[in-house]
Amino acid sequence: MKIAILGGTGKEGWGLGFRWAAAGHEIIIGSRLAEKGERAAEEMRAALPDDAAGAVSGTDNATAAAAAELVVLSVPYEAQEATLADVRAAVQGKLLVTVVAPLGQPKARVWRLPSGLSAAEEAQQQVGEGCTVVAAFQNISATHLRDLAHNPDCDVLICGERAADKDVVAGLCRDAGMRGVNAGALANAVIAEGLTAVLLGINIRHKISGAGIRITGLAEEE
Amino acid sequence: MKIAILGGTGKEGWGLGFRWAAAGHEIIIGSRLAEKGERAAEEMRAALPDDAAGAVSGTDNATAAAAAELVVLSVPYEAQEATLADVRAAVQGKLLVTVVAPLGQPKARVWRLPSGLSAAEEAQQQVGEGCTVVAAFQNISATHLRDLAHNPDCDVLICGERAADKDVVAGLCRDAGMRGVNAGALANAVIAEGLTAVLLGINIRHKISGAGIRITGLAEEE
Numbered sequence: 001m002k003i004a005i006l007g008g009t010g011k012e013g014w015g016l017g018f019r020w021a022a023a024g025h026e027i028i029i030g031s032r033l034a035e036k037g038e039r040a041a042e043e044m045r046a047a048l049p050d051d052a053a054g055a056v057s058g059t060d061n062a063t064a065a066a067a068a069e070l071v072v073l074s075v076p077y078e079a080q081e082a083t084l085a086d087v088r089a090a091v092q093g094k095l096l097v098t099v100v101a102p103l104g105q106p107k108a109r110v111w112r113l114p115s116g117l118s119a120a121e122e123a124q125q126q127v128g129e130g131c132t133v134v135a136a137f138q139n140i141s142a143t144h145l146r147d148l149a150h151n152p153d154c155d156v157l158i159c160g161e162r163a164a165d166k167d168v169v170a171g172l173c174r175d176a177g178m179r180g181v182n183a184g185a186l187a188n189a190v191i192a193e194g195l196t197a198v199l200l201g202i203n204i205r206h207k208i209s210g211a212g213i214r215i216t217g218l219a220e221e222e
Numbered sequence: 223m224k225i226a227i228l229g230g231t232g233k234e235g236w237g238l239g240f241r242w243a244a245a246g247h248e249i250i251i252g253s254r255l256a257e258k259g260e261r262a263a264e265e266m267r268a269a270l271p272d273d274a275a276g277a278v279s280g281t282d283n284a285t286a287a288a289a290a291e292l293v294v295l296s297v298p299y300e301a302q303e304a305t306l307a308d309v310r311a312a313v314q315g316k317l318l319v320t321v322v323a324p325l326g327q328p329k330a331r332v333w334r335l336p337s338g339l340s341a342a343e344e345a346q347q348q349v350g351e352g353c354t355v356v357a358a359f360q361n362i363s364a365t366h367l368r369d370l371a372h373n374p375d376c377d378v379l380i381c382g383e384r385a386a387d388k389d390v391v392a393g394l395c396r397d398a399g400m401r402g403v404n405a406g407a408l409a410n411a412v413i414a415e416g417l418t419a420v421l422l423g424i425n426i427r428h429k430i431s432g433a434g435i436r437i438t439g440l441a442e443e444e
Binding site for chain 1: 338363375376379403404405406410412413416417419420421423424425427428430431432433434435436437438439440441
């Protein structure tokens with residue numbers, strides 16, 4: 001699939017793109033500045049194994065979004081609104097997968113959004129009904145993504161309105177080496193986003209970098 | 223420890239009390255009606271292994287709270303306010319561990335509280351500063367608790383303001399056969415409460431009864 005990663009120069013977006021490129025997807029790294037996107041793409045091409053065939057390019061966010069079939073939003077929450085304003089036209093008719101996890105104020109590990117909505121719901125409001133937002137990968141530490149030989153010991157909560165869209169994202173989870181779990185409606189994204197704050201606090205208290213979650217109780221084969 | 227379980231006739235509270243009694247704690251099952259508490263205590267005594275020494279009794283909620291060193295609130299969210307009004311005086315100077323997880327309206331699996339606070343924070347507001355509220359066990363399915371030979375494959379998120387209080391609750395997690403993980407401030411209880419809705423949805427979609435979570439990335443010995 002042709003996937004644009006808005007904010008793909010950041011650790012999380014870059015790591016996801018890296019894994020998807022290694023799995024054969026075509027990755028377009030978007031950034032505020034085209035040249036930063038290009039530079040990140042160059043790094044990704046150099047880091048990929050020789051036999052990983054996915055094509056990787058870089059450009060600005062709007063060009064990336066326009067060229068892609070599926071768009072991933074991976075920017076700091078503070079940049080979400082401006083980034084979406086930039087790509088609003090380009091994402092119409094597409095699936096927008098948001099990775100955004102707002103951090104709490106004043107303490108990152110105590111989380112709450114003033115609007116009462118999740119960042120994912122705010123994104124859905126902003127892009128309008130012509131674009132479908134699915135929230136995923138909020139709880140995946142970037143440290144799990146850079147080493148292709150590493151199997152991340154964590155699940156991905158997937159929140160969205162339509163099962164078919166969530167199935168597409170579950171496929172992207174598998175391609176990145178993880179299990180996606182349907183976590184319900186987009187309103188539930190608030191839980192995945194808040195869990196990021198909880199996991200950050202756990203990282204700090206335990207002096208680790210990659211706390212994650214697993215859903216237990218599912219049949220093994222799932 | 224002498225533990226009162228308000229709403230201990232319900233599956234979740236009963237199951238926790240059962241495990242704690244088996245671990246040697248003194249359990250006082252509270253209910254709206256003293257005779258319902260007494261009957262649940264009788265059932266618990268009958269179900270306990272002969273060598274499980276914890277004393278088990280039952281009474282009304284206020285009497286139970288007054289007699290205990292630590293009070294567990296395990297009622298449906300809809301009964302939280304009335305129950306706390308009943309025991310407000312009795313819980314002063316004590317630790318109140320709330321297990322309450324509000325279910326979403328209109329759909330149980332889509333969760334949001336109108337006050338903008340977690341149920342745990344609402345509880346803290348209601349009992350006042352003389353009583354300390356810690357949230358825990360929101361994500362533990364009662365199906366994990368009734369069989370003492372079963373090791374629940376799930377962790378307990380513990381949210382509260384003071385580490386020392388959370389250590390006490392972590393001890394209760396161990397006594398019930400589970401690992402407690404410090405999940406930060408009481409404000410984070412909103413995440414554990416919301417996760418209950420997510421897990422409920424997962425149970426429904428996968429036709430299982432005991433979905434839970436594990437925190438991954440911690441050192442094995444923890």
